[in-house]
Amino acid sequence: MTTVKDIDARGTQHCETTTLGLLLRHQGLDLSEPMLFGLASGLSFLYWNSKKMDFPFLGGRVKPFDLTRNLAARLRLRLQVQETTSPRKAWDSVAASIDAGHPVGLQLDSHHLDYFGSKVHFGGHIVALYGYDDHTAYLVDTDQQGGAVSTSLSSLARARAARGPMTAKHRSFTLTTPKNMPAPHGQIVPAITACADAFLNPPIANLGHRGIEKTGRLVRTWLQCTDDPQRDLPQAASLMEKAGTGGALFRNLYRDFLAECTELLDSSHLRTGHRLYAEAAVLWTEAAALIKEAGERGDAQCLVQAGTVMGDLARIEREAMSALSCLKGA
CATH class of the missing domain: 3.90.70 (Cathepsin B; Chain A)
Structure with a gap:
């Protein structure tokens, strides 16, 4: 061996x-896991549905391996x-x-x-x-x-x-790691602002805050998107909460990253972002529970409620990222 x-x-x-x-x-x-995730500008949002897919997919992070590339570039690894x-x-x-x-x-x-x-x-x-x-x-x-x-x-x-x-x-x-590697904590501000800029200015409507808003409209139709709602809706909810996301579609990880940052940097913009992402994390878990319940009970009203929650999430996360983008000039 x-x-x-x-x-x-x-x-x-x-x-x-x-x-x-x-x-x-x-x-x-x-480095802590939230710090790795945050320094890699890992948070995102994606609504993905194609003809080849059986059911829509919600993603909460950047593409696989982009997180590694981002972290390596940020820390000059x-x-x-x-x-x-x-x-x-x-x-x-x-x-x-x-x-x-x-x-x-x-x-x-x-x-x-x-x-x-x-x-x-x-x-x-x-x-x-x-x-x-x-x-x-x-x-x-x-x-x-x-x-x-x-x-x-x-x-x-x-x-x-x-x-x-x-x-x-x-x-x-x-x-x-190179001999002249920059101090990781010195890269917090550029990592946060890069993440915020991408989230606030998505190239297509399926990404960022626009993607969350779009999902809030489309999730109401999810019972009509499947022949087996008792399988597909609970599975979608499970992917949001349990598929390596840290819960709440990666929002728990980003909340914890921002909390760690507030211990290192004195910034009202940072504290605002942290407060709003703490709120968003709770609501994402609530949305997943409503989607699961909709599938198990065949209850379209649960999806209407989930859509309303996601509308709130689009606003809350947009406000959070707008505050965090102001770290540039702080």
């Missing part, structure tokens, strides 16, 4: 920040990414990194992993690999999935080779 020494196998709430946290702790940089169509080259690359004493991040389809409880295809899942033997890969995933876990090498190969929405070609990556 070959493993990287001194791994802090700490599973947290979201897959990508769990992996980033492990890779950076191995480099001697220990050396991000080395490998992609290949060859399974053999893909494995040789990560095995060489482990042999050299460096943990590796992997993007893959969680459906194929032995330990994964929910067998749903998700090609944007990210885990950290820290060891292997002749038959088994040793990984760190979220707390929900077990933290330090293992899966067969064959299942890992299938997960990495999967194709479909959000998948990558056997993507693996490592992070290295």
Whole structure:
């Protein structure tokens, strides 16, 4: 068995920040999960529905791997990414990194992993690999999935080779901290303002505050969007609350990031943003509960209520991000 020494196998709430946290702790940089998420300008909103999809999807963060790219750029980390169509080259690359004493991040389809409880295809899942033997890969995933876990090498190969929405070609990556790395806390303001600008000025109506407002209108029709509302609506609610989001569609994580920032920076704009995101987090959990109830009971009135809550959320988050965007001149 070959493993990287001194791994802090700490599973947290979201897959990508769990992996980033492990890779950076191995480099001697220990940041909280909310701080990693916030410094990466991770918060977003997406309403996604296409002809190929069985049911609409609500996303609360930037695209898979954009979070890693954002954090690396913000902290001037050396991000080395490998992609290949060859399974053999893909494995040789990560095995060489482990042999050299460096943990590796992997993007893959969680459906194929032995330990994964929910067998749903998700090609944007990210885990950290820290060891292997002749038959088994040793990984760190979220707390929900077990933290330090293992899966067969064959299942890992299938997960990495999967194709479909959000998948990558056997993507693996490592992070290295430079000697002249800027102080992470000094990057809080640009990280927040970049996130706010993207949220307030979305290029299409499915994103940002416009996307939340649009969802508030469309969610009222969700009973007509499915042949099996008792399956699809509770599953949509579960994805909002439990699918590695930290609860409330990532709003809990961003609320906690802003709370941590208020301990470091004295700003009324920051305190306003934190107060409003604390309010938004509660309302997102309420909206998810209403969607779940609508599916279980077939009650359209619950979706009307969810739509009203989302209308309030569009306003609250717009106000929060407008306040946070003012940090530029603070």
